[in-house]
Structures are given as C-alpha cells and as structure tokens.
Amino acid sequence: MLADFFILLKQELVVTAIIFLLLFIKLGKDRSNETLLGIINLLLFLNFASGFCCSQDGMLFNDMFHTNPLIVLEKNILNLAIWLISLQSYSWLKTHKHVIEFYLLLLSTLLGMFFMISSGNLLMFYLGLEMSTIPLAAAANFDLTKRKSSEAAMKLIISSAFSSALLLFGISLLFGTTGTLVLTELPAHLSANPLQIFAFILVLSGFAFKISAVPFHLWTADVYEGAPVAVTAYLSVVSKAAVLFVFVSVLYNAFKPLADVWYNMLFILSLATIIIGNLFAIRQDNFKRFLAFSSIAQVGFILLGISGSSQTGTASVIYFILIYVFSNLAAFGVISLVSAVKGKENISDYKAFYTTNPLLSWVITIALFSLAGVPPTAGFFGKFFLLTAGAAKGNYWWIGIAALNMVVSFYYYLRVVKAIFMDSNEQPIEKISIPNYSKLALIICVAGIIITGLASCVYDYIYSLSSGL
Amino acid sequence: MNLSLLIIIPLITALVILFCNGLKQVRAVALTGSVVQLLMSVFLLSTYWQERTAGNKLPMLFEYNTTWFKSLHINYHIGVDGISIAMILLTASVVVAGILVSWTMEKLNKEFFFLLVLLSMGAYGFFISLDLFTLFFFLEVAVIPKFLLIGIWGSGKKEYSAMKLALMLMAGSALVFVGLLGVYYQTNTFDIMQISQMHIPLETQKLFFPFAFIGFGIFAALFPFHTWVPDGHASAPTAASMFLAGISMKLGGYGCLRVATFLMPDAAHAYSWIIILLATIAIIYGAFATMMQTDLKYINAYSSVSHCGFVILGIGMMTQTSINGAVLQMVSHGLMTALFFAAIGMIYSRTHTRMVAQLGGLLKVMPFISTVFVIAGLCSLGLPGFSGFVAEMTVFMGSWQNPDTWYRLATILSCASIVVTAVYILRAAGKTVMGPITNNEYLGLADATWNEKLAAGILIIGIVLIGVAPFLINQLIGPGTENIMQQVGKVVTLK
Numbered sequence: 001m002l003a004d005f006f007i008l009l010k011q012e013l014v015v016t017a018i019i020f021l022l023l024f025i026k027l028g029k030d031r032s033n034e035t036l037l038g039i040i041n042l043l044l045f046l047n048f049a050s051g052f053c054c055s056q057d058g059m060l061f062n063d064m065f066h067t068n069p070l071i072v073l074e075k076n077i078l079n080l081a082i083w084l085i086s087l088q089s090y091s092w093l094k095t096h097k098h099v100i101e102f103y104l105l106l107l108s109t110l111l112g113m114f115f116m117i118s119s120g121n122l123l124m125f126y127l128g129l130e131m132s133t134i135p136l137a138a139a140a141n142f143d144l145t146k147r148k149s150s151e152a153a154m155k156l157i158i159s160s161a162f163s164s165a166l167l168l169f170g171i172s173l174l175f176g177t178t179g180t181l182v183l184t185e186l187p188a189h190l191s192a193n194p195l196q197i198f199a200f201i202l203v204l205s206g207f208a209f210k211i212s213a214v215p216f217h218l219w220t221a222d223v224y225e226g227a228p229v230a231v232t233a234y235l236s237v238v239s240k241a242a243v244l245f246v247f248v249s250v251l252y253n254a255f256k257p258l259a260d261v262w263y264n265m266l267f268i269l270s271l272a273t274i275i276i277g278n279l280f281a282i283r284q285d286n287f288k289r290f291l292a293f294s295s296i297a298q299v300g301f302i303l304l305g306i307s308g309s310s311q312t313g314t315a316s317v318i319y320f321i322l323i324y325v326f327s328n329l330a331a332f333g334v335i336s337l338v339s340a341v342k343g344k345e346n347i348s349d350y351k352a353f354y355t356t357n358p359l360l361s362w363v364i365t366i367a368l369f370s371l372a373g374v375p376p377t378a379g380f381f382g383k384f385f386l387l388t389a390g391a392a393k394g395n396y397w398w399i400g401i402a403a404l405n406m407v408v409s410f411y412y413y414l415r416v417v418k419a420i421f422m423d424s425n426e427q428p429i430e431k432i433s434i435p436n437y438s439k440l441a442l443i444i445c446v447a448g449i450i451i452t453g454l455a456s457c458v459y460d461y462i463y464s465l466s467s468g469l
Numbered sequence: 470m471n472l473s474l475l476i477i478i479p480l481i482t483a484l485v486i487l488f489c490n491g492l493k494q495v496r497a498v499a500l501t502g503s504v505v506q507l508l509m510s511v512f513l514l515s516t517y518w519q520e521r522t523a524g525n526k527l528p529m530l531f532e533y534n535t536t537w538f539k540s541l542h543i544n545y546h547i548g549v550d551g552i553s554i555a556m557i558l559l560t561a562s563v564v565v566a567g568i569l570v571s572w573t574m575e576k577l578n579k580e581f582f583f584l585l586v587l588l589s590m591g592a593y594g595f596f597i598s599l600d601l602f603t604l605f606f607f608l609e610v611a612v613i614p615k616f617l618l619i620g621i622w623g624s625g626k627k628e629y630s631a632m633k634l635a636l637m638l639m640a641g642s643a644l645v646f647v648g649l650l651g652v653y654y655q656t657n658t659f660d661i662m663q664i665s666q667m668h669i670p671l672e673t674q675k676l677f678f679p680f681a682f683i684g685f686g687i688f689a690a691l692f693p694f695h696t697w698v699p700d701g702h703a704s705a706p707t708a709a710s711m712f713l714a715g716i717s718m719k720l721g722g723y724g725c726l727r728v729a730t731f732l733m734p735d736a737a738h739a740y741s742w743i744i745i746l747l748a749t750i751a752i753i754y755g756a757f758a759t760m761m762q763t764d765l766k767y768i769n770a771y772s773s774v775s776h777c778g779f780v781i782l783g784i785g786m787m788t789q790t791s792i793n794g795a796v797l798q799m800v801s802h803g804l805m806t807a808l809f810f811a812a813i814g815m816i817y818s819r820t821h822t823r824m825v826a827q828l829g830g831l832l833k834v835m836p837f838i839s840t841v842f843v844i845a846g847l848c849s850l851g852l853p854g855f856s857g858f859v860a861e862m863t864v865f866m867g868s869w870q871n872p873d874t875w876y877r878l879a880t881i882l883s884c885a886s887i888v889v890t891a892v893y894i895l896r897a898a899g900k901t902v903m904g905p906i907t908n909n910e911y912l913g914l915a916d917a918t919w920n921e922k923l924a925a926g927i928l929i930i931g932i933v934l935i936g937v938a939p940f941l942i943n944q945l946i947g948p949g950t951e952n953i954m955q956q957v958g959k960v961v962t963l964k
Contacts (some may be wrong), residue, residue, distance in 0.1 A: 089935075315540070375609045382600075384646075388541065391650045399650060403643035410639045414616060414632060422620045422628055456538045463540040 004265060008058040008067050011051050011075045012118075015111050017044050026100045036099050037090055042438060044086050048079040059120065063182060066120040070465040074245045076112055076319065081238045081325045082110055087441035089230035091178040091340040104299030105135040106234065122181040125246065129167070129210070133160045136239060140227040152226025159209065159219040173199035175457055184253040190257040196228035200258055204265060213303065214272040217296050221280075222389040224292035229345075230334035232288050236295045237328050241321045244302060248317050252310040253261025261452060266307045267398060274401075278408045278424045282344055282415075285346050287335050290412070291328070294371060297409055304402055306388035307393065315463040316389040320382040322458070324372065326448035330367035333442050334360050341432050347416055351425035357432055361420050363442050368450045372413040373406055378453030385459065470516050472531050472547045472597050475557065478506050479590035483583050492578045499568050499582040503589070503775025507561040510554075514945075517554055518663060521948070528952045529599060529662065537602070542658050546600040550797050551664065552949035554595045556723055562927050563715035564589045565567030567708035569924035570811050574706075581622060585708060588614040592716045596723065601649045601659040606727070609687075611717055615635060618709040619701060632699075632702035637697040641687030645724070648681030652732060664732050664914045671735045682729040682744070688721025690777045692751035702770035706910045707814025710766065714773050715807035722780040722799045726792070726953065731783055734956045737765075737787065742875070746784030749879040751778035756889040765813045765823040768897055769806060772849060775886060776802045782883055783864040786876065789954045796946045798864055801848070801856035801935060809845035810926040812838060815921050819914045825900050829907035835916040839902040841925045846898040848932050850891045856935035861887070863939075866934070 006013065021043070055072035062352065086103075093099050112131025119125035138162070141153035175181055176191035178195050190196055190321045205216060212220040224232045224296070241426050251262055277297030284290040305316045335358070354361040370379030383406065434442070452458050482502025489495045513531075513834075520530055529548035537545045549557070567585060574581050591611030599605035612635060620631035649659070655673050656664050686692040698718075702710050730737040755775025762768045776798065783795025815838045816831065817823050833837040848855035851862075868880040906912065917925070935942050 064912060103823050194806065212963065216684065310548055312540075374613050375606045380606070380609065385541065386607075387646070388653070391654060394649060396647060396676075400647045401644075405645055407640045411632070411636055414635055416627055417617075418620060418632070421617065422631075456536075456543075459541075460539050 004058060007056060008060055008065070010053075010112060011047075011072070011079070011115060012114050014050055015107055015114065018047060019107050019111070022100050022103055022107070026064050028183075033094050033096070033099050037086075037093060037437070040099075040103055041083070041086055041090075043082040044079075048076065048083045048418070051076040051079050061182070063120045063411035064124045064291030065115070067118050069283070070318075070462075071117055071240065071312075073440070073462070073465060074117055074242075077318075077322050077325060078113060078238055081241070081329065082234070082334075084325075084329045084441045084444060085230055085233050085238070087437040088220065088233070088329065088336050088437050089340075090306060090437040091227075091337060092228065092230060096142075097141075098144075102139065105139040105142075107465065108135045109133070109234075110137040113222040115241070117242060117245050120183055122174070122183065125162075126171060126419045127167065129243075130164060132239065132242065133164070136231070136235065139231045139239065140223060148225075148226035149228065152223045155219050155226075156223045163206045163216070166202050166209070167411050168395045170199045170202030170204075170206060170255060173202065175261055183250065183418045185281065187255040187256050190255065192261060197258070197261055200255060201265075202260070207243060207247050208269060211240050211247065211299050211302075212296055213269050213299055214276040214296065217273070220285050220296060221289045221292040223283075224284055224288045224465075229332060232291075233329060233336065236291065236332075237325050240295070240299070241325065244316060244317065248306055248314050251306060252314065254445075262395070263307055266303050267395070269305070269399065270300045270303035271401060272300075273297065273303060274405045278405055278412070281327070281409070285348055287345050287347055287350075290416070291331060291335075291349060294409065294412070295328065299406070300373070300405075301383060301386050301402060304390040304398065305397075307398075308389035309392050311463065311466050312385075312389040315459065316382075316385040318466070319452075319459050319462050320386050321384040322462075323378040323449070323452050326445045326452060327367045327370035327377070328415065329372070330442060330445035330449060331364055333438060334364040334367070337432060337438055338429060339436065342429055344429060347419055349429060350416070350418045351423040353420045356428045356430055360432065360434070363446055365417050365420065366446055366449055368416055372410050376454060377449050380448070381453035381459070421437070456458075470531055472513075472533060474509060475506070475593045475597060476590060476849070477514075478502060478509065479586050479593060479739045482506075483586040485851060486579060486583045486586065489579060491521060492575065493572075495578050495582050496568070496574075498564070503561070503564045503568050504584060506589075506593075507565050510557050510561040513549070514554055514558060517549065517551070517945075525586045530627055534599075537600075543602045544600050544660060545603055546660055546662075547597040547603070549597055550601045550949035550952065551945040551947065552726070553596045553722070554951065555800050555946055556719060557593060557721065559800050559931075560589060560592045560596065560716050561805060561808045562710055562931055563586040563775040566807060566811060566924040566927050569714075569920040570711065570814055571708040571852065572707070572918075574708075576622060581618070581706075584618050585712065587711055588618070590717070590724070592720060595720050599661045599855060600663075601652065601661060601728065604724075605645060605649060607718055608645070608724070609639075609642050609722060609813040611720060612642070615701070615705075615709065615717065616715060618712075619705045622706040622709070622733040624706070625704045626700070627704040630700035631941060634697045634701035637687055637694065637739070641684045641694070641721070644680045644684030645688070645728075646684075648677045650727070651677035651680065661727070661732065661814060669733060669735075671739075672734035674733040675739060676858045678729055678733040678740060681733070682725055682737075682740070683742060685721045685724030685729060686747075686781065688729060689718055689725060689780060690721070690751065690774045691781055692754060692774070692778070695751060695755075695774045698774050699767055699770040702773065702810070703764060707729075707810060707817075711807040714769070714810060715803040717775055718773065718822065719799045719803055722777065722784075722795065725781070725784055726795065730787075731953050731956055737784075738957070741785045744781060745876060745879050748782035748785055751775065752782065752883045752886045753889075754885040756893070759893045760889065761827050762893075765816070765825060765828075765897065765901070765923075766810070768825075769809045769813065771804055772890065772893070773802070775890065776806075776849070779861060779864050781882070782879070784866060784879075786868045787957050788867045788870045789950055790870055792950045793863055793943065793946060793951060794863030794867045796951075797856070797860035797935070797939075797942065799908075800942065801860040801932070804928050804931045804935075805848045805855075805857055807846055808925060808932065809849065811921070811924055811928070812842040814843055814916060820908075820911060825897055827907065828901040829904050830902075831906075831911070832902045834911055834914050837922060837925075838918045841917075841929070843898050843902060844929060844932070846894040848936075850894045851887055854856060854933070854936045854946040856932045859935055859939040872955045889893060
C-alpha cells in the first residue's frame with residue numbers, strides 16, 4: 001500500500017523534495033548564483049528524468065487523486081518545459097538577488113499543476129488551480145525594480161481571481177444540480193438542462209481565461225509584456241499546457257453528455273480566438289506581445305483539434321502541446337538571451353540580426369517556422385494532425401477558415417524572419433556569446449522541433465496512451 | 470531501384486554544404502550532389518525503360534510502401550510512372566543548370582546553395598510521392614526556401630515579392646489541405662493508388678475538387694491567382710527564377726493532374742468548362758500583358774503565365790492527347806524558361822540592366838549568350854525543331870478532339886495567342902540581340918564562361934531532343950497518361 005503511494009505520487013513527491021532541499025540550501029551559508037543555478041538545473045533534470053520510471057494506473061485519497069500513463073506523460077512534458085526554461089534563464093538569474101525564491105515559486109506552481117492534472121474531483125481541481133496561479137503572480141513580479149512587472153503581476157492576480165470566481169460559481173451550480181463533484185460520477189447526472197448548461201458555461205469561461213481564449217484573452221498581452229521573459233515563457237507554455245491537459249480530459253469525460261453543447265461553443269471560441277489572435281499579432285512590435293498573440297492563435301487551433309473524436313482529439317492536442325513546448329521555448333530562449341544581455345525586446349531591434357548572430361537567427365527562424373507549421377519542422381505535423389482531428393465531424397468550413405488563417409499567421413511569422421534576414425540595420429544587436437546552459441536548452445529545443453515530427457513513434461505513442469480514456 | 474535515394478542525395482548534399490567553408494567548397498559540393506542526382510535520374514530512366522520493354526504493365530514502378538503514422542493511416546509510399554520520371558529529369562537538369570549559373574555567387578553562398586538544394590529536395594519528394602500526406606509535406610517544403618531565396622538574394626522590390634509569393638503559395642497549400650482532408654475522410658486513406666480504386670461520390674468530389682484544383686492551380690499560375698508569378702520571377706536571383714519557373718510551377722501542374730483530376734475525375738469533368746475558361750483567359754491575357762513589358766524578366770514571367778495556361782488547358786480538355794500535351798508542355802516550358810532566365814541572368818550580370826530599351830546589338834559582343842537567348846525565344850514562340858512546338862501542337866491537337874463547340878472556340882483562341890507570342894518574342898530578341906550596339910560600354914564585355922556554357926548546353930540538349938524526337942518522351946509518358954485516362958474514361962462511359 002505504501003509502495004503504491006510512493007509510485008503513484010512519485011512526481012509530486014520529487015518536486016516537493018526539491019522544494020524542501022532548496023529551502024535548506026537557503027537556510028545554509030550563502031553560495032554564488034552560478035553554483036546554485038548549476039545545482040538547481042541538475043535537480044530539475046533529475047526531476048524530469050525520474051518521471052519516466054515506473055508509471056501505473058491508480059487512485060489515492062478517496063479518488064481525489066488519480067493517475068495513469070497519459071497523465072504521467074503530461075506531467076513529464078511540464079517537467080521538461082520547466083527544466084528548459086530554467087536553463088534558458090541562466091543569464092537573467094545569474095545576477096539576480098533572489099534565485100532560490102524564484103525557483104520556490106515556480107516549483108510550487110508546478111506542484112499545483114500536478115495536482116490539478118491528476119484531480120479526480122472538481123474541488124481538488126480547484127485547489128490545484130489556485131495553488132498554481134497565486135505563486136505565478138508573485139513570479140511575474142520578479143523584475144523587482146520594474147514597474148511594468150508589478151503591473152503585470154497585479155493584472156494577472158486580478159484576472160485569475162475573477163476567473164476563479166466564475167469557475168467556483170460554475171462548480172457550485174454543478175454540485176447543486178448533480179449532487180456530486182467526482183468527475184467520473186458527473187456524466188450520469190448531466191442531462192443538458194438549462195441550469196446545467198449555465199453552470200457549464202461558467203466552468204468553460206474559467207478555463208477559457210486560463211488558456212486565454214478570445215474573448216477572455218485581454219490580460220494576456222499586458223502580462224506577457226511586463227513579466228520577466230522566463231515567467232512569460234512559463235505562462236505561455238507550462239501553465240497553458242497544464243490547463244489544456246485538464247480541459248481535454250474534462251470535456252471528453254466529465255462533460256461527455258453535453259458534447260453537442262460544447263461542440264458549438266468550441267466552434268465559436270476557436271474561430272474567434274484564431275482570428276483575433278492573428279489580427280492582433282500582425283501589429284505587434286514587442287516580441288513578447290507578439291508571441292502572446294501568436295500563442296492565443298495557437299490555442300484557437302488546439303480548440304479546433306479538441307472538437308474531434310476523443311482519441312484522435314486527445315492525442316493530437318497533447319502532441320501539439322509537446323511540439324509547442326519545443327517551438328515556443330526555442331523562440332523564448334533566444335529572446336530571453338537577447339533581453340538579458342542587451343535589454344532589447346522589440347522586433348525592430350532584430351533587424352539584420354543574422355549578420356551578427358547567425359546561429360541564434362537560425363534557431364529563432366526554425367522556431368517560428370515550427371509555430372507557423374512549415375515542414376519539415378514538427379509544427380507542420382502538429383497543425384496537420386490537429387486539423388485532421390478537427391475535421392472528423394465534417395465541419396469543413398471551420399477547417400477551411402482555420403487553414404486560411406494559417407496563411408495570415410504565416411505573414412507575421414515571416415515578417416520577423418524578414419527583419420532578421422533581409423532588413424538592413426546600422427546598429428544590429430552585437431554578437432552574443434551563448435552560455436552553455438542556454439546552448440544546451442536551444443539544442444534540445446531544435447532537436448525536439450525536428451525529431452518530434454519526423455519520428456512517427458512519438459505521435460503513435462501518445463495515441464496509444466490516449467486510447468485508455 | 471531505391472527511389473528514396475532521390476530524396477536522400479539532396480538531403481546529404483544540403484547537410485554537407487552546411488559544414489563547408491568558402492565559395493569554392495560549397496559550389497563544388499553542390500555541383501557534385503546535383504550531378505550525381507542527374508545521373509541517378511538518367512539511370513532511373515534507363516531502368517524504367519528496361520522494365521517497360523520487359524513487359525511490366527504496373528501503373529507505378531519501383532514502389533516502396535511503409536507505414537509512417539500508423540494511427541492516422543499515413544504511409545510513406547513512393548513510386549514513379551513515366552510522368553514523374555519526366556518531371557524528375559526536368560528537375561535534375563534545371564538544378565544542375567541553376568547551380569552552374571550561380572557559380573560566382575559571393576553573398577552568403579553557403580546559405581544560398583543550401584536553400585537551392587533544399588528546394589530541389591522538396592520537388593523530388595513531391596514527384597515521387599504516392600501518398601497525399603508525403604506529397605503535401607514535400608509541396609510545403611519547397612515553399613519556404615523560395616521566400617528566403619527571393620528575399621535575401623533578390624533584386625528590386627524583393628521583400629514585397631517574396632512575401633507575396635510565400636503567402637499566395639501557402640494559401641494554395643491551405644486549399645489543397647482542405648481538399649485532401651475531404652478525400653481522406655471519404656476514403657479513410659491518404660494513399661493515391663488506393664483512392665483511385667475507390668469511387669468517391671460525385672457530391673463529395675464536386676465539393677472538394679475546387680479546393681484541390683485551385684490550390685495546386687495557384688502554384689501553376691492559374692488565372693486569376695497568377696499575380697505572384699511576375700513579381701516573384703522578376704525579383705528572384707537567376708537560379709531561383711529558373712527554379713521557380715522550371716520546377717515549382719510544375720509542382721502545381723503535376724498536382725492538378727495527379728491529385729485533383731486523377732482522384733476526382735467526375736468533378737473534373739463537371740467543372741472542365743470553368744477550367745478551360747480560366748486557362749484561355751490566362752493564355753490570352755498573359756500574351757497581351759507580355760507585349761506591354763519592358764523588363765526582360767517580366768517579359769519571360771508574363772509569358773510563363775501564358776504558357777502555363779496551356780498546361781491547364783490540356784488538363785481541362787481531358788482527352789488523352791491533350792493530357793499528353795499538358796505533360797509535354799510542363800517539361801518543355803520548364804526547360805525553356807529556365808534557359809531564358811539563365812540567358813537573362815547572364816546578360817544582366819554583364820550589362821547591369823534588363824530593360825529592352827537600353828540593350829542592343831549584344832550578338833556582336835557576346836555571341837554565345839545571344840544565341841542562347843534567341844534559342845530560348847524561338848522555343849517559346851513554338852518554332853518546329855524545339856520542344857515548344859511539339860508540346861503546344863500536342864495540346865492543340867488534343868483539345869480539338871474534344872467535340873464541344875465552345876471548347877473548340879477556346880482552342881482556336883488559344884491557338885491565336887501564338888501570333889502574339891511571336892510578336893513579343895521577336896521584338897524583344899530583335900531589339901536586344903540584333904541591331905547596332907546602343908551603349909559603348911558593352912563593347913568590352915566578355916562572352917559566357919565555361920560554367921554558363923555548360924548550364925545552357927544541358928538545357929538546350931533537352932529542348933532539342935524533345936523537339937526532334939518527340940516520340941521518345943511520348944513513349945515515356947504514354948503509359949502514365951493512359952492510366953489517368955482510364956480514370957477519366959470511367960466517367961465518360963458512365964455518362
């Protein structure tokens with residue numbers, strides 16, 4: 001019994017252990033940031049690596065917590081992302097005064113996400129969600145001297161509080177109409193009566209806030225712009241991915257009786273998200289705002305993928321998120337490096353970037369191509385499978401509009417490529433020497449972008465895991 | 470023979486180029502790779518020939534089929550018939566010529582040759598694919614290098630042209646994608662040969678045929694989606710212009726034939742009047758638009774719109790001879806425009822102008838280049854003895870076989886465009902090559918170097934070979950077009 005406990009909770013326990021370890025290190029004598037970051041990166045790698053051993057199905061705490069190989073994989077994707085982000089923020093944290101606190105915040109949110117993904121009960125889900133949001137707001141304020149950073153943190157905390165309120169209201173209505181909060185028991189009690197649909201809409205809005213789907217996206221760009229690059233990367237990749245993982249499984253399982261209802265809602269949400277995200281991304285000059293809107297558009301595509309049947313839908317969404325982790329983090333890796341070393345965050349600063357930093361230029365170009373969905377990068381496969389999954393119900397107009405929106409997104413991604421390769425600039429960003437940690441992270445990202453797509457075993461593996469749902 | 474080599478060789482070449490230093494190494498590697506590829510294509514041709522003479526009647530030869538994405542029924546399925554081999558040979562010759570023409574490319578040479586080779590890899594992969602997924606994959610692989618090639622190494626309003634080209638081609642592939650998904654959900658497979666065995670209901674075909682045909686049509690300069698052609702061709706560096714006109718417009722034509730028409734013949738039949746209408750407009754409009762151009766590259770680019778109209782016309786007429794003609798026209802136009810752009814590039818690199826009005830009497834100072842220029846022009850206007858005549862003649866003959874009065878009217882109108890072609894070609898050639906030398910600076914210019922001569926030679930051999938011995942290529946592509954005609958024939962007998 002105790003062995004089960006340790007195996008089922010292994011990822012949570014490892015993260016908790018790292019948190020305590022960091023606390024002890026903090027209590028001990030002062031160490032230089034370089035050694036600290038070395039230790040932490042090693043720990044995060046071990047955390048990621050340990051996730052692969054012995055995974056099994058199981059429930060704990062009166063079905064509050066459940067896990068299966070797919071959930072373990074999802075947590076591993078998050079572990080990978082947080083390790084990559086940590087490697088990339090080396091140059092930023094090297095001179096920061098509060099390295100350990102930063103990681104304590106990040107890891108507590110990670111722990112919250114783990115519990116959220118594993119939740120078997122809406123209460124547990126809510127607890128996990130809050131645990132992952134509140135420390136994040138503190139992390140968004142981690143450029144301690146910048147006002148914009150504080151502003152971002154305030155916006156994040158207020159908007160998440162609002163969305164949590166919606167979510168809680170929805171959950172309480174659900175409990176009122178069905179008498180249960182256990183996810184596996186919900187379907188039996190759902191019958192699409194108006195009150196339940198209203199409750200579902202509230203829950204959906206709560207989710208939509210977290211994944212910044214239009215019209216709940218308004219906080220995204222400001223928060224992304226103000227927060228430190230590492231936190232922006234974390235927000236756009238890890239926290240979004242975690243909520244999406246839950247979203248997919250909740251829609252397909254707990255809200256299965258309402259499938260006709262949420263199919264139409266997803267249709268509207270997804271198209272609005274793709275179109276608005278794209279249109280706003282065209283006009284951005286700040287790189288972080290640009291990626292904020294581009295990530296909004298990407299969420300629209302994910303929603304489109306969810307609309308398909310459960311197995312291909314789940315598989316293509318998780319696959320896409322894995323690719324999205326690699327591509328977005330490759331882009332953020334370059335941006336965080338440039339931002340930390342030169343303090344420049346605008347696309348216009350990147351003009352003629354290729355003349356001085358050819359290697360970084362290629363990395364960011366490959367990342368943007370992957371986000372745009374150009375072969376042979378993995379983004380192509382991700383988008384292709386998402387749209388294929390979405391077309392299963394035969395809504396080809398939806399697919400057609402989404403496919404043409406890919407062309408729009410192409411325009412703004414190519415605009416950046418054009419700035420990097422084709423525009424002239426009298427003072428291009430000087431040559432940046434890449435620290436080894438960042439180099440490692442960028443290599444992993446680029447390798448991921450290329451391999452994840454071409455090696456079909458990744459998709460087939462995820463697909464086989466999704467079948468159990 | 471193992472067809473995957475056709476993808477692997479360019480891939481290896483491209484990767485080796487990344488590790489080279491200096492122009493000399495880079496171009497040596499690129500040339501070696503492309504020559505090996507050309508030899509491979511010739512070898513492929515000869516083995517194909519042996520198989521056919523030995524009585525092998527299979528529609529596709531040298532097939533290789535393996536599962537790629539099992540859960541989505543996506544296979545890596547490749548194979549060739551005569552049409553694909555003709556396209557592969559065309560690609561290989563244009564690539565060799567393009568690399569030879571760019572022999573002295575100084576600016577960012579490593580990236581330049583890398584992208585050229587990558588682009589050719591996309592084309593090879595496209596032509597050998599028998600699975601819609603891999604076909605689409607390679608189609609898109611060939612788009613991005615074009616954007617970078619034009620945007621970085623181009624001239625004039627290059628950023629605008631590069632962006633326009635990339636966006637229009639991506640829009641084309643987005644449409645193709647919707648068409649493919651429609652077919653996929655109808656048949657539950659991406660395999661072209663399997664789909665051709667099934668019968669897709671007419672309603673479905675009618676819904677998705679336009680997506681696929683217009684999507685590929687954008688690549689093949691289908692009117693009114695041809696607007697990327699003039700700007701793209703004119704702004705691109707010489708080798709990229711050659712690739713664009715010689716290879717990537719052919720991706721569109723081949724896709725229209727192999728995917729849209731072959732898989733959805735009923736709809737192709739139903740919509741053929743629209744296809745022919747658009748093709749006729751493209752042919753006539755393209756010809757008249759060319760008359761107004763003063764820039765040599767724009768002349769060739771607009772005439773490409775007109776010439777590619779013949780490809781679409783041939784496909785739309787749906788008789789065996791006309792489809793044969795469409796394929797011939799693709800090969801012929803590919804070789805001919807590549808030669809034309811090469812000659813224009815050689816002239817431009819010496820005189821630094823492409824304006825017809827500023828050029829004159831070039832035959833006296835650079836006889837070789839001028840001769841090449843004239844040969845390309847004469848081929849373009851359809852002089853017997855060159856490939857252009859054979860191809861256009863076949864298209865007209867085939868089109869005339871279609872008994873419908875309106876279709877015959879379209880044929881007559883298209884035929885008449887040749888007169889216009891003759892006007893602009895002869896005018897441009899006469900003005901630039903003949904007559905007195907307009908600028909004394911031209912007196913000191915040198916004639917073609919060895920690499921330029923070789924590049925032009927390869928392309929001219931192709932043009933003349935098709936021109937004097939058309940039966941050779943007819944035998945090559947014959948079984949392929951017959952196979953397509955069987956699909957179309959099913960429709961005609963149904964009616």
